[in-house]
Amino acid sequence: MKKNNGYELTKADFKQINKRSLFGFQMGWNYERMQGSGYLYTILPQLRKIYGDGTPELKEAMKTHNQFFNTSNFFNTIITGIDLAVEGKEGVDSLDTVAGIKTGLMGPFAAIGDSLFAALVPTIMGAIAATMAAQGNPIGLFLWLAVNIAICVFRWKQLHFAYKTGTKLVSEMQGQLNALTDAATLLGVFIVGALIASMINIQVPLVAHLGKVSLSVQSNIDMILPRLVPAAVVGLVYWLLGKKGMTSTKVIFIVIIFAVALSAIGVLGKI
Amino acid sequence: MEFSIVQILLLTAYSMYNIYDELQMNSSLSQPVWAGMISGLIMGDMKTGLVIGAALQLTVLGVGTFGGASKIDANSGTVLATAFSIGTGMKAATAIAAIGVPVAALLTSFDILARFANTYFQHKVDKDIENFNYKGIERHSIMGVLPWTLSRGIPVFLALALGQGVVKTMVTYLNGDLQWLNTGLQTAGATLPAVGFAILLHYLPVKKHIAYLILGFTITALLSTLFTSVQTLGTGLGAANKAFTTTFNSLPMLAIALIGGAFAILEYKRSMAKLNSAPAASSNNSSDDEDEEDEIEDANGEVSGDEEE
Numbered sequence: 065m066k067k068n069n070g071y072e073l074t075k076a077d078f079k080q081i082n083k084r085s086l087f088g089f090q091m092g093w094n095y096e097r098m099q100g101s102g103y104l105y106t107i108l109p110q111l112r113k114i115y116g117d118g119t120p121e122l123k124e125a126m127k128t129h130n131q132f133f134n135t136s137n138f139f140n141t142i143i144t145g146i147d148l149a150v151e152g153k154e155g156v157d158s159l160d161t162v163a164g165i166k167t168g169l170m171g172p173f174a175a176i177g178d179s180l181f182a183a184l185v186p187t188i189m190g191a192i193a194a195t196m197a198a199q200g201n202p203i204g205l206f207l208w209l210a211v212n213i214a215i216c217v218f219r220w221k222q223l224h225f226a227y228k229t230g231t232k233l234v235s236e237m238q239g240q241l242n243a244l245t246d247a248a249t250l251l252g253v254f255i256v257g258a259l260i261a262s263m264i265n266i267q268v269p270l271v272a273h274l275g276k277v278s279l280s281v282q283s284n285i286d287m288i289l290p291r292l293v294p295a296a297v298v299g300l301v302y303w304l305l306g307k308k309g310m311t312s313t314k315v316i317f318i319v320i321i322f323a324v325a326l327s328a329i330g331v332l333g334k335i
Numbered sequence: 336m337e338f339s340i341v342q343i344l345l346l347t348a349y350s351m352y353n354i355y356d357e358l359q360m361n362s363s364l365s366q367p368v369w370a371g372m373i374s375g376l377i378m379g380d381m382k383t384g385l386v387i388g389a390a391l392q393l394t395v396l397g398v399g400t401f402g403g404a405s406k407i408d409a410n411s412g413t414v415l416a417t418a419f420s421i422g423t424g425m426k427a428a429t430a431i432a433a434i435g436v437p438v439a440a441l442l443t444s445f446d447i448l449a450r451f452a453n454t455y456f457q458h459k460v461d462k463d464i465e466n467f468n469y470k471g472i473e474r475h476s477i478m479g480v481l482p483w484t485l486s487r488g489i490p491v492f493l494a495l496a497l498g499q500g501v502v503k504t505m506v507t508y509l510n511g512d513l514q515w516l517n518t519g520l521q522t523a524g525a526t527l528p529a530v531g532f533a534i535l536l537h538y539l540p541v542k543k544h545i546a547y548l549i550l551g552f553t554i555t556a557l558l559s560t561l562f563t564s565v566q567t568l569g570t571g572l573g574a575a576n577k578a579f580t581t582t583f584n585s586l587p588m589l590a591i592a593l594i595g596g597a598f599a600i601l602e603y604k605r606s607m608a609k610l611n612s613a614p615a616a617s618s619n620n621s622s623d624d625e626d627e628e629d630e631i632e633d634a635n636g637e638v639s640g641d642e643e644e
Contacts, residue, residue, distance in 0.1 A: 090358040091479040092460070094453035101460040105476035108469060118467055126464045126472070137358070183538055186366065188592060190392050193368045195588040197389035200382040202372055208363040216360060243606035247599040253544040254595035256532050257551025262559050262586065263393055264532075265525045291556040297526060301533035313407050313440050316394065316530050320432050323526045324519030333518075334428065334525040 071114045071152045073227060081106055082220050085141050098134035103166075107144060114152055121156040128159050135170035136177020138219055143169045145226025176241055184248045185211065191259050198263070264294035266323075269333040338422055343495045345377045346414055350491040351484035353410045358483065367392040370413040378421040387417045390431045391439070393528035396535050405446040411487055412439030415494055419502045429509060429517055431524035434502070442490060449486035453479040547598060555591055562586040 084106045092101035104111075104126060111129070115122035135143060143166060150158050150165065189211055193204035229236075272279040285292050304315055326332035349370075356365035363369060371388015375381040395409040416435035420427050425434070456475045463471035509517040541548060565583050572579040 087359055088477045092453055092456055092476040094457045095450050096454045096457055101457050101476040105473055108472060130460060187396055190396055192588050194389040194392040197368045197385040200385055205368050205372060212363040239610045243603055246606055247603035249539050250544050250547055250602045251595045251599040252539050253541055254547040254551035256535050257548040258555040258591045260532050261552045261555035263528050290560040297529045298533050301529050302536055305533055305537055312534050316436055319526055319530055320523040323523035327519040327522035328515050332522055334522050
């Protein structure tokens with residue numbers, strides 16, 4: 065049986081882990097253990113180097129890394145880096161610690177990763193790409209592609225960084241990440257405000273006839289505040305989404321039904 | 336216009352790649368706007384694709400994949416809406432609500448199916464571990480690619496291969512007796528982005544940043560009214576007098592994003608100043624810290640990277 069006296073990851077190791085993470089990490093996603101098998105797949109060659117093929121230690125490590133795991137696929141290699149830094153130094157004795165680190169970190173990183181990369185980047189870049197695309201201009205799409213390729217580079221680099229810094233990383237970065245998330249959400253909220261004012265192209269085509277005077281409802285609304293109708297609709301939908309048992313899909317269909325009905329009686333129309 | 340075999344196969348292949356990209360690289364090629372443009376190109380009408388993709392993109396703005404939940408599949412919805420809109424002459428604005436959204440909702444169940452199917456491979460991996468079958472572990476872990484891609488490929492292929500007749504009948508009715516429904520669906524398509532924005536507001540800390548919501552809305556409402564009025568004026572003048580050739584563009588969204596970006600930078604600096612004034616941060620300034628700073632700047636550059644372009 066091979067006694068473990070420390071294994072340092074090489075450049076080739078980093079490359080291999082990154083490749084597997086970027087191209088295969090979530091393929092095994094399943095309801096039972098989510099990214100469980102994906103995590104093991106990503107670091108399997110390195111585990112074999114740390115513990116040696118065919119050893120009971122390797123089997124124990126493989127089992128540990130095949131358990132339930134789910135985090136942001138933008139930050140998963142940060143956890144991998146910290147994990148391998150600990151495991152490479154202390155071997156099989158560290159497996160309990162490592163399992164703890166993994167469970168402890170996957171929640172926070174899922175939250176930060178989702179708010180930055182699943183919500184904010186698609187909101188900001190999606191808004192820019194979609195407003196341009198609505199006029200038939202594809203430039204915004206390429207802008208988005210460029211930004212996401214830059215993010216991929218960042219994902220590629222974080223593994224080495226996390227491996228070097230180890231467990232210290234999380235506590236030290238916490239404050240900066242919070243500041244960053246705060247600023248990013250501010251931008252997100254601002255953009256949503258701008259989108260409400262520019263991308264919901266509906267109006268009230270109703271014209272009231274009072275004797276000889278005909279009164280356009282929309283131009284009266286515009287005098288109060290332009291784009292008041294879209295703002296009111298967003299407010300209504302926001303309220304609807306807060307109701308119990310409401311899902312986004314249900315709300316989408318409710319909006320379709322109401323829009324068709326209101327359009328049929330002439331209260332709502334496309335600009 | 337009938338779909339050719341090549342078009343059907345290309346659209347199917349793209350929708351299979353869609354889910355793979357979304358799960359792995361996340362290059363943005365798996366976003367509805369891109370789905371619209373690519374299927375538009377395959378069908379020979381990029382502009383229709385872009386318009387449909389843009390509308391569905393805005394509808395699902397706030398619907399991320401949080402904690403591995405299945406989300407409405409706007410990509411496949413865009414692919415089919417674009418293909419059928421161009422293929423059968425249905426108006427793009429109608430296709431969004433009539434095809435895009437129902438398809439997107441329907442395909443959620445295929446997503447769930449794929450996630451279930453992968454449990455089978457997870458158990459294969461368990462067995463491989465017992466047998467030290469390293470190749471098996473790797474194979475069974477990435478074989479999940481099959482349920483994933485087929486969950487999009489099969490329904491998109493079937494819809495394209497068999498759906499044309501149904502959609503054509505639909506178009507005939509929508510342009511005839513059911514004109515009111517046609518108009519209604521277009522209005523619905525125009526209203527749908529409101530859902531995307533409202534979902535986002537639920538997810539973002541809107542109470543904390545309410546001032547910026549108001550700023551973003553008001554600045555844009557005023558400026559877009561102004562820009563639109565000037566454009567209308569310009570078009571009118573051009574029509575009245577041929578010598579007037581100046582054209583006015585519409586309000587550029589990038590400029591609005593820049594204003595927001597400036598507010599975000601101010602907020603970031605404010606939070607960091609608060610952090611640095613705390614006693615703990617000032618103690619050790621090793622080289623590690625410098626590295627950290629770089630990474631953070633990287634991340635910052637990407638989140639608000641749109642400003643520099």
